[in-house]
Each structure stands twice: as structure tokens, then as C-alpha cells.
Amino acid sequence: MIKIEYGAWVREFEAERERRAAVGDPDWGKGAQLSPEIVRSIQKFQVGEDGDGSALCGKADLAGDPVYSEAVRLFIAEEQNHARMLKLLLAAGGADTLDGHWSDAALVRVRRLLGLRVELLVLMIAEVVALGYYRALRDGAADPLISEVAGRILADEERHVPFHCLRLREGLAGLPRPARRAVTAGWRGLLGAAAALVAVDHGPALRALGVGRGAFVAQTLRSSGWMARAMSGGPVPAPAGAGLGAGV
DSSP states (O other), X not given: OOOOOOHHHHHHHHHHHHHHHHHXXXXXXXXXXXXXXXXXXXXXXXXXXXXXXXXXXXXHHHXXXXXXXXXXXXXXXXXXXXXXXXXXXXXXXXXXXXXXXXXXHHHHHHHHTSOHHHHHHHHHHHHHHHHHHHXXXXXXXXXXXXXXXXXXXXXXXXXXXXXXXXXXXXXHTTSOHHHHHHHHHHHHHHHHHHHHHHHHHTHHHHHHTTOXXXXXXXXXXXXXXXXXXXXXXXXXXXXXXXXXTTOO
């Protein structure tokens, strides 16, 4: 099995934490114009971003790499910051958060029953769907505060995906190549099903953002091609500050 050095990712997460502190929050005081369908959609994603990450941290600790565990904790802190910003965005538009949502509860329940490798595969489905969602929210929302918050979250998610791909490439490296390809093909199939569920559940919001349901699913699947190749042994984009070229 290949062994990955995660120190570069720790430094990347730490650098982003410092940059975020220096930039500060969006101007919540200017308020936001949130349509009912956008409110309902953001509320559901806010639930998905909000969690303590204790199960993932525990599995990362059991993997035996303290540097990777540290990187996972920094990743979770970014996800918690997303939940915080979405909560403040909803408040800026005069809306509350939800106590929970069935889709998030089901996803968390499945992830907690499994080991680190399978949990990350399930987590990656949520991360890739989120890429398409926050891109649509950033580009399609007429309200500038919505676009700013979505853009900030999208930038984080675009870093999270390579981080998880790298760990999954390491975790799948011990399997024969046909088995790795079967795993990633199955993962893309589940991703397509999840994207279709989100497209139906968030259809009114996506339509308001100028994105059709079919287009959302198709784009999500297209975007996942390099991820599947990375997980099965291909190159993974390096952290921006790592100085490692195009990939590792």
C-alpha cells in the first residue's frame, strides 16, 4: 500500500484558517433576499454541514497516522464553519434553521456503520453533490450575499475533494486494479443516484437558479471522472501551497 505524507494538507488547512480570519465574515448586516424555495434548500444543506465529526475523527485516529488525523480535524472545522455561515445567511434573510432532515440523518447513519474507507466514499458523494449545488447557488443567485457565501463554501469544497481522493487512493491501493475500478464505478453509480435525489428534492431552488434537474445530475457525473481515476491510482491535485506540481 502506498503511504501518503499529509503534512502539506495540514499546512494548507492552517493557511486557509489564517486567511479566513484575516478576511473576516461577509457583511451580514446588509441582509439577504431569500425566496421561499431557496430558504428551504439552504436549510437542508445547512443541516448536512452541521455536525461534530466525532465518528470520522475516531476512525481517522484508528488509521494510525496522527498527521492525517490532524488534517481531518481541520477539514471538519471548515465544514462546521460552512454550517455557521449558512445559519447566518438564513438569519440575514429572516429565516430559521431546521432541527434535522431525513436525508442527512440517513447518510450519517450509513457512514457511522462503516469503516474509514467506506465512510469516505459515502462522504465523497455528499462533497461532490455539494460542489454542483454551491456552484449553482453562487452563479445563479441574484442576491450578492448569497453569492458570496456560496462562493466561499465552494472554494473550500474544491480543496476538500482532492484531500479525500488522496486518502481513498491510499486506502484502495492494496486492491487489484479490476477491483479498484469496480469500486469507483460503483461509487459513480451511487453518486448519480444521490445527485438525482438532490435534483428532485431541491428542484424548485435549482430551477430558480437557472439549473435544470437533468443538467444538475449530468454535470455532477461529468465532474466526477477525474476523481474516480484519482481514487483508483491516478494523479491527485496537490495542495495549493505544497509546491508539488500538478499532482501527487
